[in-house]
Amino acid sequence: MDIEKLDKCSQCKCRNCVSVCPMNHCFNCRDKEYVSECNKENNLLTISKDTVTLYQGDEEFIFNVAGYLVEKDSEGNYHRYVYLIDSKDYDNQHILKYSKFKGEEYYESVIVDDTQDELIRINNKFIEMGLRV
Numbered sequence: 001m002d003i004e005k006l007d008k009c010s011q012c013k014c015r016n017c018v019s020v021c022p023m024n025h026c027f028n029c030r031d032k033e034y035v036s037e038c039n040k041e042n043n044l045l046t047i048s049k050d051t052v053t054l055y056q057g058d059e060e061f062i063f064n065v066a067g068y069l070v071e072k073d074s075e076g077n078y079h080r081y082v083y084l085i086d087s088k089d090y091d092n093q094h095i096l097k098y099s100k101f102k103g104e105e106y107y108e109s110v111i112v113d114d115t116q117d118e119l120i121r122i123n124n125k126f127i128e129m130g131l132r133v
Contacts, residue, residue, distance in 0.1 A: 008034045012035050013034075017038070022042070024078075032048055033046040033047060033049070033050065033067075033068065034046060039129075043070070043072070043129060044069075044070050044129070045067055045069055045070075045126065045131060046067055046068045046070070047066075048067055050065040051065065051087065052084060062086075062087045062088070063084035063094070065083070066085055066133050067082075068083075069083070069129060069131075081097055082095070082097075082098040083131060083133065095119060096110065097109070
């Protein structure tokens with residue numbers, strides 16, 4: 001175990017938790033993130049020091065990942081959302097649904113049927129869980 005991983009794990013909210021975890025605590029952590037908040041039922045927030053490169057046409061945008069929100073729905077399915085901040089333009093912020101399948105990462109809009117209700121709900125959940133940007 002390297003020093004960076006020990007440092008990350010020492011900041012993890014799950015470290016001293018004695019609850020039976022319905023959120024698969026360590027399963028939600030990846031290389032450059034740790035759990036900063038968990039409601040011990042169906043939501044957790046990870047803080048990240050990762051970056052993501054996305055493209056619009058041929059134009060490349062590098063985003064800093066502020067955090068991931070993981071939600072567990074009533075059927076036991078997990079959904080992961082990412083809060084992105086453009087590395088060159090702080091006002092260019094996005095919340096996207098994140099998924100990974102067979103090594104491919106996908107970033108999808110959370111705006112459904114041209115309404116922003118889901119975007120607002122997820123943004124409020126990021127705030128409720130303690131994300132400060």
